[in-house]
Amino acid sequence: MSSESQNIEWKRSWHDDYLKWVCGFANAVGGTIYIGKDDDGVLTHLENHKFLMEALPNKIRENLGIICDVNLHDEAGKKYIEIGVNPYSVPVSLRGRYYYRSGSSKMEMTGNTLNEFLLKKAGKTWDDVIEEGASLDDIDDNSIKRFIKDALKSGRMPNDIGELSTVELLEKIRLLDHGKLKRAAIILFGKDPNRFYPNIKVxxxxxxxxxxxxxxxxxxxxxxxxxxxxxxxxxxxxxxxxxxxxxxxxxxxxxxxxxxxxxxxxxxxxxxxxxxxxxxxxxxxxxxxxxxxxxxxxxxxxxxxxxxxxxSRPRNPLIADVCFKxxxxxxxxxxxxxxxxxxxxxxxxxxxxxxxxxxxxxxxxxxxNNQVTPQEGGQEGDQAGGPMEDLTKYIEQLQKEFGLLSDRIILGKETNIAFLRGNYGVITGYLRKKYGRNTEEIRKKYGRNAIDILMLFMLEPSIRSKDIAVILGLAASTIEKVIAKLKDDKVIEREGSTKSGHWKIIEQK
Missing domain, CATH: 3.30.565.60 (Heat Shock Protein 90)
Structure with a gap:
């Protein structure tokens, strides 16, 4: 049975809170909600199907202002309802709130996310909006000159652009509309963009x-x-x-x-x-x-x-177009x-x-391998002063700084894969080069989380599969399947008992 996806949601019974899911589908790419199925898509039967068939169309229309297909199905005597939600070109709200289907979850849009969504539904992008508080005095002449010089060098603009006035140039590259500057003009050429928008910084x-x-x-x-x-x-x-x-x-x-x-x-x-x-x-x-x-x-x-x-689907198409030119x-x-x-x-x-x-x-x-200076007489590979010894010292330093990963989980400290990649990413680079496989090859053969599991074994060889599952946000059974494949192909091996032993990554010839 397939799992819930971008456009499918399963619910055992109806609750009015599920109107948020309808709203999310309408604001995204549409989708289907099945009432009377469990989380695995297995039929559970819907006792109040008659009442819901009458109530749901009205609830959806009155609360969301949209029309959905609501159909009753019968399989082997078990009833369930299918709600088909079409994508809408206009924004759909539920009691003044906007929801969106992202992946297999529902999110409420607020702040900048909501602003971008409303602009998109209106057929505009953030950088295409008029900045009412800006004037031509806010444009930096030197930045304009730099653009002209680079555009002529690129050959993507006519040779006569150097003869255009600032107004004519901005109009030509669509950054000026009826004498008013667009946001893209401030971001690209503004004297002080931070006066208009926060954090225009690196x-x-x-x-x-x-x-x-x-x-x-x-x-x-x-x-x-x-x-x-x-x-x-x-x-x-x-x-x-x-x-x-x-x-x-x-x-x-x-x-x-x-x-x-x-x-x-x-x-x-x-x-x-x-x-x-x-x-x-x-x-x-x-x-x-x-x-x-x-x-x-x-x-x-x-x-x-x-x-x-x-x-190419740039978030800021006007800015992207000028950078292209x-x-x-x-x-x-x-x-x-x-x-x-x-x-x-x-x-x-x-x-x-x-x-x-x-x-x-x-x-x-x-x-x-190029960061390590071998000791005199040292040999390539794992000999004294070589890359492996340097990496071992690096891992020991990290363990001293952060402690064992399993201990961090017990203490409830931050331990997730983004954190690990940010702090221990050099190890994944070492794994790819040392064991002769690139990331894509490893993912295809062992799954998308294999390189992360190997990294965790290097950081803590005795780490348990359930701790790995916590770090990666996956089921322990999923982790165990990947480990089994790696073991069968002799990428890793177990040394010692199940309880007190540890995993060792086998050198690839």
Whole structure:
């Protein structure tokens, strides 16, 4: 029996609170609610089906203002009701509240999420709205000149754009409507975007082994044209061991990170972020670099699709279009592909892109094997001074800092996979390179959580499957199935008894 999904919901009996589910389906892609089935989709029979067949259409119409198909079904003498909800092009509310179906759960939309939803239903995007309080005096001339220079260089704008006045240029790139500036104009060219919107900034922090070890930080603010210059400068000046030439994209990489990857990470964050949310955050560690921006993927797009060619669906299309004309991005949805490709060409571990705290977190890793300086006479691999010894010391340091994962669970401390990836991500990079499998191969063969399970075994070899289940938010039986496959293929082996033993990851030849 299939589980509940994006457009299916099962309920044993009716409760008026389920009008929220109807509202959520109507505001999303539509769906079906079955009344008289349990959580596994098994029929349970609906005793009051006659009453509900009369009451439900009226309840839905009176409370939501929409019409739904309500049908009664009979299977082997067991009655159940099917409520078919169509997607609506206008926003649907329940007693002044708006709900949305996301994945297999219902969410109430508030704040910025609700604003973006209402704009979308009205056929507009956030950056296309007129900023009534802005005038041409708020536009920075130097930023306009920088755009013209880059657009001419890219060949994506006519050669005569340098002859246009600021008004004519803004009208041409659709940032001015009847003499009034749109929000995109302020974000791209504003003298002080933070006067209009909060957090038009990029915060950069230098951390040690974990997020508790903040060594120093800087904040850059300004319009996109300025941030594309000041953020790389700040990274080179204060955060990177080896300065990077952000203009020399075609040269052979000799740096800690590929230029193309960092540039695309910053551009993606600036173009796709939610501009009414938190500022962009970059974290530089000893072994990795991360960037986070608020705003989730477009509806219907999965994280896995970012690894292949996908349709470009920018959150801020006007901003994206100007960045395209300036030659900063292309319009084919290849930004994330460039990140993966740049790291692969440089021989680095595969980057990670995950959703976290209402936004997207992108992580690129250094090559762990190149970070270790072997002792004189040391041998490659697990010999003295080699990468494995260095990694072992790194894990011991983390365990000393955070304690055992199983102890953290018992104490009720924060332990989830996003937390672990953020603090221990270097280990996953080590696993991919050391054991000769990339992430996609491991996921296809053993399941999408296999690499995380291997990481947890390295952090705590004696960890129990039920503790892993808590960390990953899965059933213990699911974890045990993955472990069984890994054991059968001799990726891992058990040393000692079930109670007092531990797991060992087997070196792959």
């Amino acid at each position: 915060k950069i922090g230098r951390f040690g082994v974990n997020d508790a070890d903040l060594r120093f930080q800087e904040v850059e603010e300004g319009n996109i044209m300025e941030l594309l210059k000041t953020v790389p400068n700040q990274l080179n000046y204060k955060f990177f061991t080896k300065p990077i030439d952000f203009e020399g994209l075609l040269r052979i990489e000799k740096d800690e990170y590929p230029v193309a990857a960092i540039r695309e990470m910053l551009l993606n964050a600036l173009v796709h972020r939610s501009y009414m949310g938190s500022m962009i955050q970059m974290r530089v560690y000893d072994n990795k670099l991360t960037i986070w921006n608020e705003g989730l993927l477009p509806e219907g797009m999965e994280l896995e699709s970012l690894k292949r060619h996908h349709i 300036a030659g900063y991005i292309d319009s084919w949805g290849r930004g994330t592909l460039k990140i993966y490709e740049a790291c692969k060409e440089m021989g680095l571990p595969e980057p990670e892109i995950i959703s976290m705290d209402g936004g997207i977190l992108v992580t690129v890793y250094k090559d762990l």
